[in-house]
Amino acid sequence: MTSIPAKALAALLLAGLAGCGSGDYQPAVTPPPVTPDPPVTPPVVEPPVTPPVDPVPPVKPPPTSALDVYSVCMNPKPADPLSGKYFPDKQGTLNDELDFVRLWINETYLWYKEVPTDLKRASYATPVAYFNDLKTPLLSQSGKPKDRFHFTYTTEHWEELSKGVELGYGVNWARNSAPGPRLWQVSAVEAGSAAALAGLQRGDQLLRVDGDDFVNGDGADLVARLNAGLFPVKAGEQHRLAVARAGVEREVTLVSAKVSVAPVQSVKVIATAAGKVGYLIFNEHNSVAEKPLVQAFQQFKDAGVSDVVLDMRYNGGGQVLIASELAYMIAGPEQTAGKTFELSVGNDKADKRQPTLFRSKAVGYAAPDPVKAGTELPYLGLKRVTLLTGPGTCSASESLINGLRGADVAVNLIGEQTCGKPYAFVPASNCGTTYFAVQFQSENHKGFGEFADGFAPTCRVADDFTRAQGDLAEGQLAAALQYRSSGSCPAVAQGTRARSAAPAPVLVPVRPMGKEISIIGL
Structure with missing residues (x-):
């Protein structure tokens, strides 16, 4: 095959191209440049604003125990560095304080099952007002309110009273x-x-x-x-x-x-034809009384007394341990060893308490002039004791009577019927208020504790306001000395009752509820 030179091929191609169409050469038309539309920026759409949502506070479960709201107060008490007093109070509300008293009553009150359940809590403006209604409304067999001992103090006032001030x-x-x-x-x-x-x-x-x-x-x-x-x-x-x-x-x-106020007064030894008799006025079982009682019984022991007359006509009670010490100093170890002075029985929720024994050593209560804790107590070893009593003889004073009788010590009462309070407390202080509610019924070694109407006197003798207490001619002391020597009530006391169509009214002490209590340790 014959090859076509490259130049000839190129000429043929050009000739061919020229023979197409009309034969006239028309130059190619270049289209005008196309300007592209500018890019469209889409509108900015703001995302929807979500309003802030406050976090749901955790639901506080209701308290189930008084300890859950202890010292949670409407008005917490600030610390006082100058006096060295610090308080556990935390900020709370009225409801917290109402919860405390309701739960405390439900847990510890002796008659909690008898507390009204229809109280409208929202109607109470203070915890004290609420507490006042959280008690049994029932009556005793004698027609008196079953609970006559439900009360409060400011904690500051209660602390002062506890010191004898x-x-x-x-x-x-x-x-x-x-x-x-x-x-x-x-x-x-x-x-x-x-x-x-x-x-x-x-x-x-x-x-x-x-x-x-x-x-x-x-x-x-x-x-x-x-x-x-x-x-x-x-x-x-x-x-x-x-x-x-x-x-x-x-x-x-x-x-x-x-x-x-001196709780022990007029300590003396009275010489009688039948022997020496110790006498003292005992007005309150408080911490201040511990040392003067020990000193008085040491004086009686040194003097060789064969009997004691305790003038307790105005003694409303106080610390049960003081009463147990006094009972031991009267009776001594031979009659009290291994015996219960008092057993405090609580409600069906309470743990069983250990009995209070006849205490042979001093507690050592804090006082302006305390006795050293653990001091061996002096004792007389008496088989009998005489108390001058009245409607003001209450609570821990009645525990003394009941405890000694439970140990087979003869307790002769000269005067009037005692007030009748076989109950004890463990006071509860919360947010500046100290609450007192009956929590225990007291029993002696023989299991006896039913004296809600008081102990009847051996000889009923009116309080003699014409003479000073301790005067040998004062009616009750004179009657006590005569009963001790003769074993019979004075004819004057009997005759006065027989002749009088309208006997003199029995006068009761004017004093706050806090002076008619039995307080037991925790």
Whole structure:
């Protein structure tokens, strides 16, 4: 095959191209440049704004125990570094304090099953008002309220009372309990107090307070003024009292102050034809009483007394351990070894408590002049003891009677029926208030504890306001000494009751509820 030269091939190709079409050469038309549309930026769409959602607080479970809300307070008490006092209080609400009292009652109250269940809690503005209604409404067999011992104090006030310190004038009163004209008489005056310096004496009858009629005065405003004058709320208050003594009226001006009250007074040894008798006035089972009781019984032991008369007509109670120490000092180890002084029985939720024994060694309570803890107590080893009693003889004082009788010690009572309180407390302090609710019923070694109506006297003898306590001619002490020597009640006491168509009213001490209690240790 013959090859076509490259140049000839190129010419043929060009000729071929030229022969296509009309034969005239038309240059190629270049289209105008196309300008592209600018890119469209899509609109910016803001994402929807989600409103913030507060986190759901965790649901606080309701408290199931008083400990869950202990010291959770509406108004927590701040620490006081200057005095060294610190408090466990935490911020809380009224509901927290209401929960505390409700749960505490439900857990510890002796008659918790009898507490009303229809109380409208929202109607209570304070925990104290709520507490006051959280008790049994039932009556005893004698028709009295079953629970007569349900009360509160501010914790500060309770601490002062526990130390034997009271705000007032240093005068104690006894009153009638029947309706009608008021009859108040001075039962005792504290040495060195405003009342003593003003010359008030046992037996003085109150007539007026700051000019207002005390005997017959009526009306809420007048009663408020009477109470303000008789029960000052701070030191330095000045009030006028008018009293009658043996038909003669006198007026005194008193200034209130904190008064340290001696729980043990007038310790002495009385010589009688039948031997020596120890006598003392014992007014309260508090921590301050421990050492003077030990000292008194050491004095009696050194003197070789063969009997003791304890003037407890105004003793409303206090610490059960003080009563157990006193019982041991009366009876000694031979009659009390291995025996229960008192057993406190709680509700069906309470753990079984260990019995309180006759204590042979001092507790060593904190006091201005304490006895050393563990000190061996002096004892007399008596088979019998005499107590002067009245409606003011309550609680731990009745524990002394019941405990000694449980150990087969003869306890003779001269005076009036005791108040009837076989119950004990463990006080609970919360958010500045100390609550007292009956938690235990007390029994002696023989299992006896049914004295809610009190112990009847061996010899019924009226309180003699015409003479000082400790005077050998004073009615109850004279009767006690006579009964000791003869074994029979004085004819004067019997004759007085037989001749009198309207016997003198029995006067009861004027005092706060906190002085009519039995307190047991935790």
